[in-house]
Amino acid sequence: MEQSNGPVWSPQPRQAIFMSRPEYEALYGGAAGGGKSDALLMEALRQVHIPHYRGLILRKTFPQLTELIDRSREVYGRAFPSARYNDSKHCWTFPSGAKIYFGSMQYTKDRINYQGKRFDYIAFDELTHFTWDEYSYMFSRNRPGGPGTRCYIRAATNPGGIGHGWVKQRFIDPAPPMMTIRRPGEKPRIFVPARVYDNHILLNNDPTYLDSMQMLPEAERKALLEGSWDSFSGQVFTEFTDDPEHYYDRRWTHVIDPFDVPAHWRIYRGFDWGYAKPFAVTWTAADEKGRLYMIKELYGWNGNVDTGCMMEPLAVAAKIKEIETQDPLLRGKVINGVADPAIFQKTTGQSIAEIMEKERVYFTSGDNSRLSGKMQYHYRLRFNEDGIPMMYVFSNCVQFIRTFRELTYDEKHVEDVNTKGEDHLYDAQRYVLMENPITAPLPAKPKPFRPDPLDLGLNRR
Ligand SMILES: Nc1ncnc2c1ncn2[C@@H]1O[C@H](COP(=O)(O)OP(=O)(O)O)[C@@H](O)[C@H]1O
Ligand SMILES: [Mg+2]
Numbered sequence: 001m002e003q004s005n006g007p008v009w010s011p012q013p014r015q016a017i018f019m020s021r022p023e024y025e026a027l028y029g030g031a032a033g034g035g036k037s038d039a040l041l042m043e044a045l046r047q048v049h050i051p052h053y054r055g056l057i058l059r060k061t062f063p064q065l066t067e068l069i070d071r072s073r074e075v076y077g078r079a080f081p082s083a084r085y086n087d088s089k090h091c092w093t094f095p096s097g098a099k100i101y102f103g104s105m106q107y108t109k110d111r112i113n114y115q116g117k118r119f120d121y122i123a124f125d126e127l128t129h130f131t132w133d134e135y136s137y138m139f140s141r142n143r144p145g146g147p148g149t150r151c152y153i154r155a156a157t158n159p160g161g162i163g164h165g166w167v168k169q170r171f172i173d174p175a176p177p178m179m180t181i182r183r184p185g186e187k188p189r190i191f192v193p194a195r196v197y198d199n200h201i202l203l204n205n206d207p208t209y210l211d212s213m214q215m216l217p218e219a220e221r222k223a224l225l226e227g228s229w230d231s232f233s234g235q236v237f238t239e240f241t242d243d244p245e246h247y248y249d250r251r252w253t254h255v256i257d258p259f260d261v262p263a264h265w266r267i268y269r270g271f272d273w274g275y276a277k278p279f280a281v282t283w284t285a286a287d288e289k290g291r292l293y294m295i296k297e298l299y300g301w302n303g304n305v306d307t308g309c310m311m312e313p314l315a316v317a318a319k320i321k322e323i324e325t326q327d328p329l330l331r332g333k334v335i336n337g338v339a340d341p342a343i344f345q346k347t348t349g350q351s352i353a354e355i356m357e358k359e360r361v362y363f364t365s366g367d368n369s370r371l372s373g374k375m376q377y378h379y380r381l382r383f384n385e386d387g388i389p390m391m392y393v394f395s396n397c398v399q400f401i402r403t404f405r406e407l408t409y410d411e412k413h414v415e416d417v418n419t420k421g422e423d424h425l426y427d428a429q430r431y432v433l434m435e436n437p438i439t440a441p442l443p444a445k446p447k448p449f450r451p452d453p454l455d456l457g458l459n460r461r
Contacts, residue, residue, distance in 0.1 A: 030159070030195060032225070061106045114141050124155040159229045164229075217375075254393055258295065266285070270432040280425040
């Protein structure tokens with residue numbers, strides 16, 4: 001890839017290691033921004049001087065490919081001025097006749113698109129977005145169309161995503177990074193870790209990159225910044241703080257002493273339906289600045305962990321009405337109900353929502369985007385520099401406090417809350433948060449300098 005004024009692209013040291021591996025399969029994995037996608041793209045060019053060479057670069061969905069295609073236009077186009085990109089076929093043709101395709105596999109059935117085709121080089125970007133079936137199917141497509149090419153598979157990914165489990169099992173667990181994994185009857189494979197500190201070009205071009213990563217919740221930050229494969233385990237809301245010493249001044253604690261909320265604050269009621277499992281109701285007040293205060297809860301359980309009290313919808317609605325007419329903080333208020341969309345389904349004639357309307361307890365259908373809802377919690381729990389978060393919980397909401405801090409990550413959907421946990425009050429409140437979404441808080445002050453493990457002057461700015 002030489003031009004008169006020097007190379008169009010040259011690998012950074014860690015990319016060079018990944019690109020020199022002899023194993024049949026190699027995964028370049030870990031931190032976001034480590035230079036993984038670039039490495040996959042450039043690796044595809046290695047054999048374009050061979051006329052029958054065919055390369056394929058995959059992402060899960062087609063729109064996600066746009067970035068890769070744009071990047072290929074920059075680099076392929078400059079390295080091979082007479083190479084041509086065909087927009088409708090998503091294919092580059094090189095002067096020798098060699099081709100590199102871009103493809104997606106949004107649904108497992110899209111595998112059919114690759115049936116009967118063959119590729120010498122197959123690259124999966126963001127491998128954890130794919131299932132094992134999708135990945136392993138493509139092995140049958142990894143065949144030469146003539147002599148002299150090397151056939152191999154490459155992938156890159158961050159931890160997290162639907163395929164986190166199988167990718168970890170295949171590449172991370174069997175051996176330390178950089179050690180070839182050998183299994184009887186299988187071709188060798190290897191995991192090459194990527195760290196954001198390895199990508200000096202990115203860190204120099206975008207000095208705020210690390211700051212924006214520092215703003216992520218703990219588990220996401222460990223996954224995306226450090227490339228940790230184990231961060232999605234254990235407690236989800238590690239930032240949740242219950243400090244009785246500060247209940248009175250409301251600083252650096254999420255749990256606070258109840259107080260008389262001003263009459264003009266808006267009130268929301270979140271609802272998650274359950275019968276054999278607990279149902280859950282939260283009441284939340286919003287101040288003028290949009291800060292939320294969970295003032296009351298109703299947990300429909302029988303006193304045993306995660307076990308419902310088997311109350312019929314009409315009785316639940318009557319209970320809600322009773323609370324709203326008696327509680328001094330709620331009496332006489334306009335209350336905006338928002339609930340699990342499932343209560344609007346008509347399975348046996350009347351929906352749960354319709355039944356509850358008989359008691360004049362009304363709901364709108366909540367936004368059930370689970371990961372967005374989880375991020376709303378993280379955003380709201382973040383303390384500003386004075387120790388004030390965007391969401392408080394009154395100390396009388398004891399079941400919310402108990403169950404919320406116990407929530408763990410899901411083993412399959414590793415970034416999400418484990419729905420087998422006691423997540424009912426969490427869900428009820430999630431609908432309230434999604435009614436009042438906020439944007440990610442920004443760092444209040446410039447962050448102190450971070451360690452620069454390679455001493456390459458990254459902090460000189
Ligand atoms: N060797 C390189 N030369 C020039 N730019 C690079 C190189 N490696 C990575 N970059 C740039 O760094 C940024 C992040 O790289 P990318 O491959 O997208 O990271 P990742 O896929 O690991 O998140 C991109 O803008 C990319 O073009
Ligand atoms: Mg990438």
